[in-house]
Amino acid sequence: MEPDAISTLYREYSGYPTPISAFVTANDYMALLNGTSFTLIAEWSQSETFQGTRLHYAQQWTLIQNYSKETDIDIQPPSPCSLLHGELLSSYSLSGDLKAVVRETSGQFAGQQFLEVWSNSSLKKIIHLTALNKHGRVYEDAQFGCLAWSTCESRLLYVAEGKRSIGESYTSASSPSAGESTARPLGSPSEKDRSMYWEDWGEGLTSKSVPVLCVADVAKGTVTVLQGVPSHVSPGQALWAHDGECVFFVGWWHEPFRLGLRFCSNRRSALFCLDLEGNCECLSGDTSSVSSPRLSPDGRYLVYLEGQVFGPHSQCLTMQQVKLSFQRLSESLPLLHLPVSGAFHAGLTARLMYSTFSGPSCRLTLAIIQLAYINKYIVNINRHALIDCSAYKAPTSHLWLKTQSSQDERVMNFWSSAVHLKIAVAFLPLAGGEGEVSWDPLGESCLRGAIVNVLDIIPTPQEENPEYSGLDFGALLVTSNHLPSRTKVPLVVFIHGGPHSQFFAEWNVTTAVLVKLGFAVLMVNYRGSTGFGQDSILSLAGNIGSQDVKDVQRAVLTALADQTAEKLLTLDPDKVVVMGGSHGGFLACHLIGQYPDFYKACAVRNPVINAATLLGTSDIVDWRYSCVGLQYSYDQLPTPEALTTMLQKSPISYAPQIKSPVLLMLGGKDRRVSPHQGLELYRSLKSRGSPVRLLWFAEDAHSLARVDTQADCFLNVVLWFQQHLHLH
CATH class of the missing domain: 2.130.10.120 (Prolyl oligopeptidase, N-terminal domain)
Known part of the structure; x- marks a missing residue:
């Protein structure tokens, strides 16, 4: 596909709006007494690639409660969207x-x-x-x-x-400095303090x-x-x-x-x-x-x-x-240390930031990561009861919006799969009836004709962690069902960063557009990903560069082997490429070094290349010790043994074996993983005559989150893969 067509498709899919917050209120005094009519105000974010900006706008709905069944909602047509200029924060x-x-x-x-x-x-x-x-x-x-x-x-x-x-x-x-008073005396600052260094939070x-x-x-x-x-x-x-x-x-x-x-x-x-x-x-x-x-x-x-x-x-x-x-x-x-089948099992994470108390009944709504999903729960804090009220079955994820509502118990839900967006609203039933929540959709966007398969992967006995045995992990395989029967499809192995984060079965614009372009996408949640319990997270410490690398390769081999006669398409083992950012970039570079003949191309964003040289430049120096299995303290000084361990676990050690063409995308203002990490690999590959291309985004940081940066990165990744897979 031509660059203009790729950009047009990306512009369409990245332009799908994402809900940010919502507020529900009674329309008037009588409506409050009768509980019949409410106004819902939702705020949205939308990427606009022409101007390279994110738009922030509001939209309103009128909700009418059905007398015959209190949880039923009649939703009136929404109001026109209203652009919100310059709003940093808002609160009702x-x-x-x-x-x-x-x-x-x-x-x-x-x-x-x-x-x-x-x-x-x-x-x-x-x-x-x-x-x-x-x-x-x-x-x-x-x-x-x-x-x-x-x-x-x-x-x-x-x-x-x-x-x-x-x-x-x-x-x-x-x-x-340590031990020095934190008080700063009143008075005009002296000349010597003019250039005083002020720490920030990274x-x-x-x-x-x-x-x-x-x-x-x-x-x-x-x-x-x-x-x-x-x-x-x-x-x-x-x-x-x-x-x-x-x-x-x-x-x-x-x-x-x-x-x-x-x-x-x-x-x-x-x-x-x-x-x-x-x-x-x-x-x-x-x-x-x-x-x-x-x-x-x-x-x-x-x-x-x-x-x-x-x-x-x-x-x-x-x-x-x-x-x-x-x-x-x-x-x-x-x-929770280990997953328990059929029960709340994966442990709470920072996603609780999106939770809220709903109405006067002391019920807390929250989102909990479980395997590849974000599921909705209600906690009654008086009874310590936990109720699952997820609206849809797997493979989907749910995220409560920050719905503010004082007298009423109205909740708003953002539901998605890797290729599907939906926003829905519900009235909460009385305490004890939460499992009967009836969700009414307000709108949706989706990629038609895509399939999401959830893979449960078990390490081989040789790949087991002896300290944390019995752990499995997972992956999401997203494919199209609009291709001709028995089509051989190139596979993009997509690796998340963190490492303690996760790919959820939720909307991912990169995955959606890649599938639309004819790729299959394998999103791997290796051991150490969130959603699989505390033991899985702890198992990765000291084992980066080995356990996680083997997990990703095992996931790829599992996906390639899962080809039955009934399948409409076949993953092409000769056209496998890999991409990832941060720790995902670390793993991608390990994979092309440890399996040099397997991957035909690689694209990485702000990758960790040399943990030893990263030690003095990262804002999370503690993790640079913890990830290789070493204890950290504030007064820690590097030792030859620690630096050797970091170097041995780094992709730079495998640079001489790399054969795959590498695309590097670096943020000039990255304070988590210095862009000089990527430059180390760039120079190493250039010195050996290996194909490498570097994109430098001077005004962007670790997440490469600017709208224009994301569009530029996606276009270059697709063209890089097409070039080296010889796709026309």
């Missing part, structure tokens, strides 16, 4: 009467930030945050950021960057260094920076207590120095309560990692996730529960 009040927006302007006031409060009919209040000069930029990220209404709907809580120099109204913690959180909790008084138009946060922690994920007299927040330790926080649930942190007078109390233990606090509607319970510090950066977590009247801590959902 509990009553649904007010909407708060943090907006960043363009044009004459470019870069200025405002806090707006809207009613159903007009703008009620605007606060020029930049002009007030109480703090720096508002945090809009999912790690720290929040925008929370108090129950009285008169105040808003958010997180912003603290001010660092004087002339300003308060002091904030800096980044001192990849994806660049320039976010010293967060502070801020409260805006809507009526007065004032902003107060809350005092009393311990100087050794950075606050975020804050929410109001039920009485509005204090706030809860997660505090991450930033002493003796900050480690990268994005995608890392293993950072030392604790749950705190801070009153408006500046008195702060720790509600959890202080030797673990916590996240995602949620307050029950009656204000009696606070639940959150808890995990270990260091080790794998994404692990199975426990759900903890605090009864606030007694400050009694208990465990709601335990950590």
